Amino acid sequence: MGTVPGAGRDVAAHAVARLPGEAAADPSSLRSHNLGIVMRLLRDHGTLSRKDIEHATGMVPASVTNLVADLHDRGLVRDVRGGGSEVRRRGRPRVMVEAVPDRCLALAVRIERTRVTGELHSSAGHLLDSSSRGVTLAWGQPGDVAHAIAELVGRAQQRAAEHGAVLFACIVTMPGPVGSDNRIADTAEFGWGHLGLVDLIHAAGVPAAVRVEVVNDANAAALAEHAALPMPRPAVMLYVEGSAATGVGGGVIADGRILEGGRGYGGELGHVTVDWRGRSCACGANGCLAAYLGPEALLTSARLTDLAQMAGRQAAMDELRARLDRGEKRAVDVALRAGDILGAAMRSVYDVVNPTALVLGGYLAGMRRWLEPGIQMQLAPRTERLAPLAIESGRLGRRAGLVGAARHGLTPMFDDPTLVPAVRRDDAVAEGA
Ligand SMILES: [Zn+2]
Incomplete structure (x- = not known):
């Protein structure tokens, strides 16, 4: 080159x-x-x-x-x-x-109700290992999550040693706001409030040399989707995703990093106000974007709540998508209106951070065709007068969260490579042989 x-x-x-x-x-x-x-x-x-x-x-x-x-x-x-x-x-x-693609590794962890999954990624973004542990979570209690994660870290350290690599970080992704003090402020899915999960993980045996951090899952996904874009990547990118399980999340990437804000709670695009007297949101406010673009809101408007109750929300969201593909009027109207609302929210954000790209993830990625007209129309007063905004569907799907978490975990190494120790002489000789 x-x-x-x-x-x-x-x-x-x-x-x-x-x-x-x-x-x-x-x-x-x-x-x-x-x-x-x-x-x-x-x-x-x-x-x-x-x-x-x-x-x-x-x-x-x-x-x-x-x-x-x-x-x-x-x-x-x-x-x-x-x-x-x-x-x-x-x-x-x-x-x-x-x-060297596999000198520095990061373990990315996802917590679900019955299991914890860890993926070991190299600094080149390759998946080296994947493993799960079953967990028992009582509402509001971390249960045996910290021990399960400590086991996954132990396995990752073993893999790293086999590769002559350094396990640099363990990054746990979490729906809901996570503070820069690493405390999980509120996780509606598990009923955790102000949980110091990092301390619990270290107490379960993870050595201090392995940096443990918790990040918001949508922020992590945003970082991965940004890195998946061709060069030159957008200086400021917005990411909004819809999940049948956890609702609407978002993230802002600026200069290739997650924009976490002063205390870590930044980038919550799902809670931009679209109607100050509007529907109540799970966060306690009124009229948040999530209250209109979340799975329950869309399924109610599309008259698919019965199906959601019988077959689950994911199945009902899949049916909504199928109806969109068939061009059924009610489904199309729901999606077009969702595009208008999303566009209104993005116009507010446009004025604050002047993004050059918007990436849609989760079920919103599959709805992009119907969302985009409304988004572009609402943004027109800015994009026609100032600068355009490219709208894309995410490229990584469900993988984005863990891929981004690993990338985030390795960021300090790319800021200061001296955090990685020199290779021992005899290792270096063996490597060169
Ligand atoms: Zn809200």
Whole structure:
């Protein structure tokens, strides 16, 4: 790869951006920062030459050589002898650099009523292992969830050791708001309120060296869907998903990260007000988007509540989708109106964060054809006068939450690769052999 399209300006801007007086006074943090820039560049653009890295970052050759050597010592990058026409012309192989895909791993965990599932992902986004444990949850009580998660972490650590890898983080996804103190503020699904799940997981035997964090599931899904978009990815992306089980969730991705807000409760697009005197929402407010786009609201309007009671909400949502595909008038009217309401909510958000893309997930992804006209009409006063908003369906489906959780868990490594220890000499020799 000779050039890194779109990367030069962004990365160069990051290379010089630092907090006033902070990084300049601390050379080691500036170095960590620059190591992170190189790692993110390799993650996002694949195999690059040292020259490519110089061009994309604006760093001088000696710095790039030095940073790549440091990453090499930590087992995070490796040299590959490049192919391509340029090589043959010059008659000697060109040495390229690529990220080692499975040096750093993250375990992403999903909790359901009867089981806990853990997926072990590499920093390249590959799924390496998946495992489940049965759990017993009483309403409002965490039951044996923390022990089940500790078991999954133990298994992941074993897998990591086999790969010569570092298990960097365990990220638990959770419907409902999660504070930046990692406390689950409120989970309607399990009746948990202000639960310190992270402490319970460590108490169940997970060592402090494995960072444990809880994230909102829709925020995690948003991050995964953002990373699944082609380059250059939107600077600000909105994500709204509908789940038959947990209702409407959302997330905002800014500069490739979850916009968590001051205390962690940001990005709750499902609770944007669309009618201040409107329907009551499970969150305690009136007129939230979720009260109109949630499964119960849609199924009631579509007269599918009987089916939902008999066959379950998922089956009823599937039937709604089937009726949309058949063009049945009532179903189509319900979806078109939902598009108007979603559009009104997104217009409010547009004015605050000026997104360039909106990605729909869960059952909303399958309804996009019918939602989009209303969304675009409601947004027209902004998009026609200011800048357009691309609307897409999510690409990852139900996988998005865990894929995004793992990516979120590895973010600190891409910010500061010095968190990963150097590979021991004898390991390095064995690896090179
Ligand atoms: Zn609400």
